Amino acid sequence: MNDILSDQFQFWTPEAGEIVTCGPAQEQIPLPSIPLPIRKELFESDRPTDDAIGTSVYDYLREFPECPNNTAYAEILRDAYPHYLADLGAHIVMLDHKDVEAPYIKRKITSMQILLLLDPHNQGLLQQLGINFYQLALMFPELPHCRRHLAKAMQYLSRAGEDATSLNYLARIDYLIGDFPKAIERWTRVVQMIDDPPTEAAINEQITLLQQAGEPDRSLLEDLEAIGAAMRMIADHDITGAKSILERLEEEGSVPEQFPNPEFYYMLGFCREKLNDAAGAVASYNDALALDPDHAPSQQGIERVAGGGN
Structure with missing residues (x-):
């Protein structure tokens, strides 16, 4: 793990008895003698500044909350840089009021993982x-x-x-x-x-x-993973393989029924469009719009097919 982000961080191990001085009262807090991640641009001498230590440990934990020494890093923030923990709490509250999108949930998870290290x-x-x-x-x-x-x-x-x-x-x-x-x-x-x-x-x-x-022949999780596999195939330009997976799932019906999502039908429409199935593409794009009338990619797909381009 210490090699991750080697272009951004280097590790510095404090000598025994090393301290940082923090807060209005200039309280002296001992540092553990373990490798501490320091941002390279902040490491300007043999010994990073107290501020550089706090900023770097905080940034590294937010990147890698499950890294080695993560609890010790969180304890450094708690004891010497408590304002960073307050920031984490504020982030969680702020993200609770954001639209539910994957990047926001990931940031929220990271903040909670760091707080969990201390409790x-x-x-x-x-x-x-x-x-x-x-x-x-x-x-x-x-x-x-x-x-x-x-x-x-x-x-x-x-x-x-x-x-x-x-x-x-x-x-x-x-x-x-x-x-x-x-x-x-x-x-x-x-x-x-x-x-x-x-x-x-x-x-x-x-x-x-x-x-x-009774016992299912195949779990819903496997079907969801199949959609993930189709997504990877599209990224790798294996449109035929992706279309085969998505059409099987559409025919079987369990995933579209239990997890209706316009993105599923948009992906299927995209594959059909790329493979010159204009009628099938439009049908899939319309299925997506039936779930979300404002789904812009599907609207654009219909316009694209109508214009004869793909």
């Missing part, structure tokens, strides 16, 4: 991390990484205590990975914990559907 048993933080990783996993641009995000979500939610919210999200993950018996078990416990008749009825209906369905 590793905070069930509220653990639960919010799990929920945000779950949301990230189902975002269309993140489908190539959805399995990894769901694994993270399960990891955090499993540590967050067994309240109804955590159990509900864990059951959703069980459902996505095809573990219907575990999903039924968790949702049954959720029903026993809540006092909300409409929600209870909806969960009981889902439990009944899973009991009737």
Whole structure:
């Protein structure tokens, strides 16, 4: 990990007894004798300035919250540079009010991961991390990484205590990975914990559907990963391969039905357009617009096909 961002950071190890002087009271805080990441442009002498240490450790943790020595780095911020932790809290609040897009959720996750280093048993933080990783996993641009995000979500939610919210999200993950018996078990416990008749009825209906369905031949997660594979194929100019995957998923219907997203139909329309299936492309673009009438790429696709270009 210490080689990552080698063009931006170099590592400096304080000697025993090294201190930084911080705050209005000029309090002296000892530094641990471990390699500290320092931004190269801020390392102007044999010993970086106190400000350079704080700025660099903060920036590095935001890039790599799971890096080696991450807890020690967070403790340096807590003890010597607490204003950076206040910034993290402010970022979380600000990002809560942003439109839900993958970059914002990733920034929010990073801020919470750093705060969790200093309070590793905070069930509220653990639960919010799990929920945000779950949301990230189902975002269309993140489908190539959805399995990894769901694994993270399960990891955090499993540590967050067994309240109804955590159990509900864990059951959703069980459902996505095809573990219907575990999903039924968790949702049954959720029903026993809540006092909300409409929600209870909806969960009981889902439990009944899973009991009737039996073990799936293929999990929904595998289908979501297939969309991610199609996205990579398009990036690699394998339009035929991507179209084959997307048309299979459209025909089977489970993903479009349970996760309706205009981007799915736009991607399919794009593939059809590139392979000179004008009628199929327009049909897919219209399917996307049926979900989102303002979906500009699909509107542009129809105009492009009508104009005879692709």
